[in-house]
Amino acid sequence: MLYAVVDIETTGGHASANGITEVAINIHDGNEITESYTTLINPGRAIPAYITALTGIDEEMLADAPAFEDVALQIYQLLHGKVFVAHNVNFDYSFLKHHLALAGYDLQCRKLCTVRMSRKIFPGKVSYSLGKLCNALQIPLQNRHRAAGDADATSILFNLLLEHDLEGTIPEMLKKTSKEQVLPPNLDKAAIIRLPNQPGVYYFKDSKGKIVYVGKAKDLKKRVTSHFTGNKPNRQRQDFLRTIH
Template structure:
């Protein structure tokens, strides 16, 4: 078996927007390096100053160098059919695969990461960066941050790994079915192996144990593994994978419970790599408050975190339609509901629709009594029910509860007659969560699609 030990220098951190400035490939036969290849490459774009400071490669040095297209065939022939070896292999592989594809060549190699191998063969090191690892293992490293120098050091490291691999780590990594082929460099395979094939929520953690991403899954093992497949060259994905050091998870009875837990955990933890769920909220709320003269007032307001809405809406028209319905049904004052801005009494007073609260004709007590009746009816319109579904194991059932139009909480029980005595007795056995429109819509849609799971309270 032949190995291609590779190192590259680039103009930046992700392949889709950056070029390669230098490539070094050492062909290794399992005992020693039998062939060396290295070349500077003209990336056809400017080399940033900070990259030059790191590598020493500047625009003048690559001015007369071949472009990648000029050497693509030779590079492809060197790599094709070999095991691709590199320190943090996904970085080098994604760059070369991307640029070879642009030149018309489809690179498909088995991969070995010397970071991952070193963690298994030489456990307990303070750092597994190439420089620190070479220092601790007394491997000479010359021309640091140049492709040939780093490739030679990686080749010597690979020699040591082959010599000390008494447990067959490399053989296991090369199996087609091995998770090692796709895992991030700092993630132990055991963390993925222990994941169950059940619904749940998973947490990616960085090297300090900080949660950097929360996700939900119908099948935890399949979903987590799907994050690591493919070789997308964008910087965001490469940085994301590089920062994953560990995984935690919580098993849920159903995918719906996983969706709800995920939404709450994202709001609670605010992980840096979760974006879409952070922004999901209804845009407008129906709120009630007491004015200076004592009259209760209804208003459609933009959604704010500290609002305590009676009802929430996706758009302003939806909110105004609901408010107008209340005004017409309970003969409320449109002016006190901010739907008329006239300085005098509202127009509805002229035709008897409004009883004059806006001009003090109708007393505070009478008007507020009628408005409170409207508020009570709004509350009574809101559904209260439980959704009973599968649990986390055979003898268990799960339960989601909505109380007066708000998600209350969820939990698990084993007695099928648990709900016969109503909601209050088992309230204390549920875990309570924040309710929002996203979660409520999930539950209502599920209840509509699966009426057989619905238990009215």
Template sequence: MQFAVVDIETTGGYASGNGITEISIQIHDGTRVTERFDSLINPEHSIPAYIESLTGISDEMVASAPKFEEVADRIYNLLHDKIFVAHNVNFDFSFVRHQLEVAGYHLQCKKMCTVRMSRKVFPGFPSYSLGKLCNSLGITLNDRHRAGGDAEATAILLGMLLEADQEGHIKQALNKSSKEQALPPNLAKAAVDALPQNPGVYYFKDQKGNVIYIGKAKNIKKRVCSHFTGNNLGPQRQDFLKNIHHVEFEVCGTELMAFILEAVEIKRLWPENNRAMKRFEQKYSLFSFIDQNGYIRLGIDKFKKQGPSLYNFNSLSEGHSLLRMLIKEHLLCERLCFIQKNRIGCVGHEDGKCSGACVGKESAAAYNVRVKYAIQELHQMLPSFAVIDQGRTEDEQSCLWVEKGQFYGMGYISQYTDVKDMSQVKSALKPLPSNDYILHLILSYADAHPGKKLSIEF
């Protein structure tokens, strides 16, 4: 086997928006380095000050260096029929492949990550960064953070790995059916192999065990692996993959339960890489209060997490439609419900549809009776039901519980549980927070699968 040990220096951390400033390629025949190519590269834009201080490569140094396209043919011919080797290979490979694509070359070759292989062949070291790993193995590392010095150390590391790999980790990783080299450098293949092919939720964690991303899946293993494929070269994905050290999961009985658990867990843990679900918020609420004259007032206002609400809405028009319906059916006062704000007496009073609470003609006690009936009707309108579905095993069933228009919780019950005994069913469930997103998921599913829906009577 022929290996191409590669190291590059760049102007930044992601390939699509940055350039290569230096490249070193060392051809290794499995025993020794047989050929070497080193060159500074003109990235065609300025090198940030912090990169210059790290690498020592300045704009002046690369001003007369060849542009990547000028050496692309040489680089492609060195790489295309070799195994591409680098320390955190996906980083270097993403830059080199991107630059070759721009120059008109399509690089397809096997990859080998010396971070991943070192973890397998030399387990137990406190760190697998190139500098600390070389120190642990006694490898002399010259010109740190320069392509030539780092590539030379990586080539020595490759030789040590090939010699010490008695269990065949490298051969197994390079097998065509193995997807290991596509995995993030710090994520163990065994952790991915252990993932189930069931619906559920998965958690990516960083080196300290902090959750950095939560996802849901119909097939956990397939979905997790999909994160590591594709050609997205943006900074967010590059940083995301680099920080994945662990993956954990929780199996769910159904895909719907996975959707719900994902929403709950994102709100609970607030991972830095979950953005779409964080943006979902309930916007408006129907609320009630007693004013200084003793009248119960209904109104629509912005949703408040800590405030009691009778009903929640995603739009102001949706809230006003429901409130107008209650006003019409229970002869409530539009002014006391904040539909009209600039009149002493409401239009309904002039039309005989309001008994005059707005102008003091109807007592608070009489008016409040109708308001209470309106609230009671609203509660009766809110659905209460359970969704009984498949469980995680053949011996159990899953259950989702909705009570008076609010998601109560979910869990699992035995196949032999009497589902008509609702108090027994409810006691087996785990209470979870509700929001309109979760409720909409459940209502849509129940409408599509009426045979799985059981009404709850109070």
């Protein structure tokens, strides 16, 4: 089985409204990286100042970079048939799926989220952000918030997860029927399993325990799960998935 460990940098947080500025892909065979690819991308739009402050990527750096459609085929060929691995995988996957679709390529990959895997295999950490998780596990992280640096650190993290997965967490998450494929990375699968197929009221909380959504349903499990299904990378859904804990 081959994995594509991916990190991207973007002009903002929503796939349908923002562009990609950098892509890094490490092909991993389950033991080591066998191939690496990275490229800057000219998104054809202004780079917000806060993005430049975060990543160091500015418009001058991207002036001579290829447009996404110029590298879309190469990116698609690297990802096609691989398991797509990323930290907060739905973010990276939604961007690449959306922009590949605009270029005429239909990306369909099984996904693994290193946030969700880490919560199961390395429980009890104070934070599961990439930077803090790397500090806790003594993973070198260079060029933070640049695609290649983050992809390399995520690849090392993925190695550790494979080595320490003594309970078969990763194979379970890879099952096509696994509902963990669509759950927000910070939501425990057990919370969904415990829901009854009965009428009731439900709510979602953010990381601080604040209630951010209240709903009612005739079938609690079916209705709650429906919030996380669907492939359209719209802004509201992406915000929702990132917020829920």
